Each structure stands twice: as C-alpha cells, then as structure tokens.
Amino acid sequence: MPDQAILVRTFVDLADNLVDDFDVVDLLSLLADRSVAALDVAAAGVMLAAPSGALQVVASSSDAMRTLELFELQADEGPCVDAYRSGEPVVNIDLAAAAARWPSFAPRAVRGGFASVHSLPMRHRKRTLGAVNLLRSEATPLADDDVHAAQALADIATIAIVQHQLAIDARILNDQLAAALNSRVVIEQAKGKIAQSAHLDMDQAFQSLRAHARNHNLRLAELAGRIADGTIDPRSIASPRPAGGASRPS
Amino acid sequence: MAAERLARILALLAADDRPSGRRLCEVAAEATAMSGAGIALLTAGGAQASLGATDSVSSLIEDLQYTLGEGPCIDAQRLGTVIAEPNLAATSRWTAFSERALAGGAEAVFGFPIRLGAVALGALDLYRDQPGPLTDDQHADALVMADVAARFILSAQADAPPGDLDIDIATDTHLWGVVHQAAGMVSVQLDIPVADALVRIRAHAFGADRRITEIARDIVERRLSLDDDS
Known part of the structure; x- marks a missing residue:
C-alpha cells in the first residue's frame, strides 16, 4: 500500500510547481525521491526525451540507479525505453526471467540487487515526454494501488512540465510583443525629432528615416531607437526625397 | 463552473x-x-x-x-x-x-x-x-x-x-503615436531627452485639462510650442 500521507503531500508539492518558480530537474528529483518514500520500491528514476527524441536521465533516487539508467540508455534496451517507445506501462517484470527481452539490461540490474522493474510513461495527449522507472528488491508483484499512485505521480509531473513549456512560450511571445510595441513607439519619436530638426512633416520624416536605414543597412527600429535616445543626431538623417524613391540615383 | x-x-x-x-x-x-x-x-x-x-x-x-x-x-x-x-x-x-x-x-x-x-x-x-x-x-x-x-x-x-x-x-492597437511624435519634436525644441519631453506633454495636458492627443496634435501641427511653458 502506498503511504497516503506522503502521497498527498507530494501531489500538493508537485501542483505547487505549476505556480511557483519551476525547475524541471528539481521537480523530477522530487518525483523520484517521493516515489521511493511513498511506494514499495527500492529505487526510482526519471528519463525525459530531448527535442531530438533521444532519452536522457534527468533524476534518480540514488547513484546506483543513475548508473543503471545510463547503462539502459547506452544499451538502448530496458523498461524506460520500452515504456517511452510504446507509450504503455511496463509493469511487474521479473528481472531474473527477462534476459530474453533485455539481454544486457536484465543481468546488469540483477547484479545491482534488483529483482523486478516497472516503468510508467509520462504521457500528455498523444505525446510521450519520457518515463518513470521503479525498481524493487523483491520479485513479488507491485500492488495495484502502488501502480496507480505511481502513474498519478508521473501524470502530475507531466502536466507540470507541459504547463511550464507553455509558460516559456508565453514569455517569449510577450517579450516579442513588448519589443514590437517599443519599436513602434521609438519610430514615432524618431519621426518627431527628424521632423523638428529638418522642418519636415511626419510623412517626409518617415521617408527620410526609412531611406537612411536602407542606405546604411540598419534595421528601422534600431536606427529609430538610436535617434530617440540621442546617440544619433536627427540632423544627420534628414535628406528629404520624394516618396517612392524607385529612381534612386546611384 | x-x-x-x-x-x-x-x-x-x-x-x-x-x-x-x-x-x-x-x-x-x-x-x-x-x-x-x-x-x-x-x-x-x-x-x-x-x-x-x-x-x-x-x-x-x-x-x-x-x-x-x-x-x-x-x-x-x-x-x-x-x-x-x-x-x-x-x-x-x-x-x-x-x-x-x-x-x-x-x-x-x-x-x-x-x-x-x-x-x-x-x-x-x-x-x-x-x-x-x-x-x-x-x-x-x-x-x-x-x-x-x-x-x-x-x-x-x-x-x-x-x-x-x-x-x-x-x-x-492605439499607441498614442501622435504623442510620441510630439515628444520627439519637443525633445529637439527644448534639447531634453524624449522621456522628459513626454512628461512635459503629459503635464501640459493635465494642467490645461485637455486630452493628451489634442495637445500632441497641436504640437505636431506647430500650433503649440511648449517653449514658453513654466
């Protein structure tokens, strides 16, 4: 039976990660450690897929576990690899009888003192982000309650990671929005400075600004920013030319 | 809900x-x-x-x-x-x-x-x-x-x-573009940073109890100069 008190606290801690400062490695280390504390398992580890699709060890409850997981990746066979690729749980595998399935991984895990293994996919909609490995010292089956609790932990961690990715996108998009708004503001300010310096109207000032940016291979917003903040003298810009400028003398 | x-x-x-x-x-x-x-x-x-x-x-x-x-x-x-x-x-x-x-x-x-x-x-x-x-x-x-x-x-x-x-x-989006144009002009007129010019325009709008876009338009169309502002 899972330890209910630890489980509940873990759910709350994982959910907290949705709102507070978020670190994927911290979150998954918490998941690994609490899995060992709350469930009837000896070691736990989490692998996540990199954008390339290759799995990486992100968190382990012990050094021995980390070494075994690194070995699993190197051999490209084992419970996490299967759970990640199939998107289905791999449960209650007796390692002593698994040499045919995992010829490298199974003997290595037995030598490490483990008797059975379980791996749960971290799934969101149709995507599998990674998998959680749980190893036991006994070959007896893990109770259904433990399996369900482990999957629930993995699911919450998955949601936290997906939400975090959305938040990263939101930040980038908001930064782009802010930069674009600021660009438009400084362009208007630069137009005003040029208009005043060279006695032009706003349209002529904008034509001058554009022509100068084009001729000097500068981005319009960058040039405007330097005029607005005073690093470029607006008087050096103004060279009114007729709108259109298709017949630019060269 | x-x-x-x-x-x-x-x-x-x-x-x-x-x-x-x-x-x-x-x-x-x-x-x-x-x-x-x-x-x-x-x-x-x-x-x-x-x-x-x-x-x-x-x-x-x-x-x-x-x-x-x-x-x-x-x-x-x-x-x-x-x-x-x-x-x-x-x-x-x-x-x-x-x-x-x-x-x-x-x-x-x-x-x-x-x-x-x-x-x-x-x-x-x-x-x-x-x-x-x-x-x-x-x-x-x-x-x-x-x-x-x-x-x-x-x-x-x-x-x-x-x-x-x-x-x-x-x-x-309404960016108050005309206000920024006016700020650029005032900044050259008074030889002050644009941010300060913006403050002057805001203060003028507040003091005159007029919409800031009206003030800015007057500046851009050269009907108003803030030179003689206190």
Missing part, C-alpha cells in the same frame, strides 16, 4: 475566428453586464497601448490612464491583482483620474490583470455608469475573460513577422 464560464465567453466570441481587440472588449462588457470595457497593453519597458475600447467612455478611461499614469489598469498590472473601485465619487484613490473619469460618465471602474502564469501583458478595465460592486459572478466572468484575452493576444502574436507586431494587433 470555470469551464462553464469559459464556454459561454468562447460562444460569444465564436462568430469571429480572430476577434478584434474591440470585439474582445465588447464580449467582456457583455459577459459581465458592465457599461463598457477596454484593454490596455502595458510592457515592462514602459510602453503603453490600448488594444481596444467599447465606447467613448472606455476610450476616455484608456486615454486618462495613459496621460496621468494612474488608474485601474495601471494598478492591476503593477500589483498583479484585481482592482475594484465601485464608487469613484467617494474614492480618494487616483484623484486626477477619478475626477475626470466621473465627469466622463464612469461611476465605478475595475481592473483585471491580463496574464498567463508569471507573464503580464496588461489589464482589462471595466466601467459602469452606476456605482456599485461587482457580483461574485461578474468578478469570476471577468477573470475568465482576462484569461481568454491573454491567450488571444499571445496566439495572435505567435503569427507575427519577426520583430514586428501581428497585423491584427497592429491594426487594433
């Missing part, structure tokens, strides 16, 4: 694949049964823009907040929390803003932060031509609406060309 509110608001927006900023405001006012609504974009860099407003009073509220640097959206964004001023006539908050918003016809104003997680985009302002608090339902609807607005704004910006605004946002 939250899912039901969201469904209702999305149903109001459903007719438009890409609702305009003004449409977002109209739906906000409709969903919350308020007199009007506006959306202010407020960037960390200090740029301020209005994505839309339902009517002349909401547009005045946006303009006043821009001119005076105070009001429900500014506080909602700055404090990251909902701002409620159910009786403008009785408040000591935002003295300059309140007096002018009241004269314009707003008796109660509310500001809701528009944010996604820690990402703050601006604020939704709601006003009513009668004093009185928001009901719990109106409050909850406004929160959902602010969330919907955040997602619409960011998903629109996701389609923007590099370095620029999304075309729909650019079309809807």
